[in-house]
Amino acid sequence: MKFATKAIHAGVKPDESTGAIMTPIYQTSTYVQDGIGNHKGYAYSRTSNPTRHALEKNIAALENAKYGACFGSGLAAIDCVIKMLKPGDEVISTNDLYGGTYRLFKTIFEKYGIVFHFISMNDPSAVRSVVNEHTKLIWVETPTNPMMNIIDISAMSQIARSCGAWLGVDNTFATPYLQTPIELGADIVMHSATKYLGGHSDVVMGALVTSNEEIAAEMYRIQNSSGAITAPMDAFLVLRGIKTLHLRMQRHCENGERIARFLKGHERVDKVYWPGFEDHPNHEVAKQQMRGFGGMLSFSLKGNRIEDAYEIVKKVEIFALAESLGGVESLIGHPATMTHASIPKEEREKSGIVDSLIRLSVGIEDAEDLINDLEQALK
Numbered sequence: 304m305k306f307a308t309k310a311i312h313a314g315v316k317p318d319e320s321t322g323a324i325m326t327p328i329y330q331t332s333t334y335v336q337d338g339i340g341n342h343k344g345y346a347y348s349r350t351s352n353p354t355r356h357a358l359e360k361n362i363a364a365l366e367n368a369k370y371g372a373c374f375g376s377g378l379a380a381i382d383c384v385i386k387m388l389k390p391g392d393e394v395i396s397t398n399d400l401y402g403g404t405y406r407l408f409k410t411i412f413e414k415y416g417i418v419f420h421f422i423s424m425n426d427p428s429a430v431r432s433v434v435n436e437h438t439k440l441i442w443v444e445t446p447t448n449p450m451m452n453i454i455d456i457s458a459m460s461q462i463a464r465s466c467g468a469w470l471g472v473d474n475t476f477a478t479p480y481l482q483t484p485i486e487l488g489a490d491i492v493m494h495s496a497t498k499y500l501g502g503h504s505d506v507v508m509g510a511l512v513t514s515n516e517e518i519a520a521e522m523y524r525i526q527n528s529s530g531a532i533t534a535p536m537d538a539f540l541v542l543r544g545i546k547t548l549h550l551r552m553q554r555h556c557e558n559g560e561r562i563a564r565f566l567k568g569h570e571r572v573d574k575v576y577w578p579g580f581e582d583h584p585n586h587e588v589a590k591q592q593m594r595g596f597g598g599m600l601s602f603s604l605k606g607n608r609i610e611d612a613y614e615i616v617k618k619v620e621i622f623a624l625a626e627s628l629g630g631v632e633s634l635i636g637h638p639a640t641m642t643h644a645s646i647p648k649e650e651r652e653k654s655g656i657v658d659s660l661i662r663l664s665v666g667i668e669d670a671e672d673l674i675n676d677l678e679q680a681l682k
């Protein structure tokens with residue numbers, strides 16, 4: 304089955320008892336058993352719930368993976384991955400990781416004896432130099448936030464294979480519509496379904512998928528044992544959101560490209576970070592591993608004044624000033640004071656997050672309206 308058909312049908316079949324075409328919201332904690340241990344596949348909703356189960360199968364199918372599991376948030380999904388490790392194990396990750404992931408690694412798991420290395424992954428040889436016999440996981444995010452760096456998933460998978468580690472990819476920004484890391488050698492793919500999968504800014508949820516049986520067994524054991532599950536209502540909303548994922552992503556890509564090109568030609572704009580530009584440092588890798596360049600981009604202003612950035616995020620009328628991304632509506636953010644405020648200025652600027660940097664999550668409104676909105680704000 305092709306992507307659009309899977310988005311609508313995978314994991315979903317008409318309800319057997321009523322014929323309802325939409326997966327019902329099974330708002331139940333438990334299930335009646337005919338006799339001890341004799342049930343219809345569901346015994347308790349922490350362990351398994353039919354609405355959640357349909358969504359888990361759907362997301363796994365979209366990622367071309369065998370197994371899926373959904374969690375109460377993207378971070379709860381990553382929490383599950385790190386709980387597969389033990390004290391002394393080492394993780395290699397990117398230095399421009401999503402802030403919440405960095406905080407989870409540093410402030411929660413470091414004290415349980417897991418060792419984390421944060422390095423630039425633009426050059427695979429830098430990763431090879433950190434690998435040792437304790438390396439158990441390489442954790443990649445691509446494109447990265449907010450600099451839109453692209454990491455070569457196949458190259459990372461070769462490094463992981465060579466040292467017997469797993470490769471995990473946070474595929475939140477690209478979505479399976481644009482990038483399927485399992486096919487590029489990843490062992491685990493993670494989503495903040497809060498973003499594009501849900502797509503309507505009305506749910507917080509996370510997901511993991513894998514085709515590796517050993518990882519799947521651990522994933523379900525931890526999901527059930529730690530209990531960071533998602534609710535049936537939220538599973539229903541994300542199932543519904545995914546039915547239009549391909550259409551939304553198409554428009555996100557089209558609008559993203561038009562806005563990137565508009566900004567690049569604007570006299571007040573200094574740099575535009577969008578992997579679709581030929582002069583993006585990893586454009587070739589992006590072209591190879593992605594089927595489009597998405598709706599996320601960042602830009603900086605000439606003169607690099609923070610007041611100018613403040614004025615623009617205030618002046619926009621359609622773009623809403625907010626955290627998060629991936630919804631149908633366009634959002635604007637200022638990384639230096641919002642998502643990346645906890646990183647010291649010097650560190651921040653080294654990775655390109657200057658005072659005038661503005662991040663856009665381009666929605667699926669009319670592109671002309673969005674461009675006019677930016678135009679008037681930049682005046």
Ligand SMILES: *Cc1c(COP(=O)(O)O)cnc(C)c1O
Pocket residue numbers: 376377378379401403404444448473475476494495496497498507508509
């Ligand atoms: C939002 C986000 C997360 C965290 O997901 P939550 O659903 O907010 O817990 C992780 N990674 C990326 C890239 C994100 O954008």
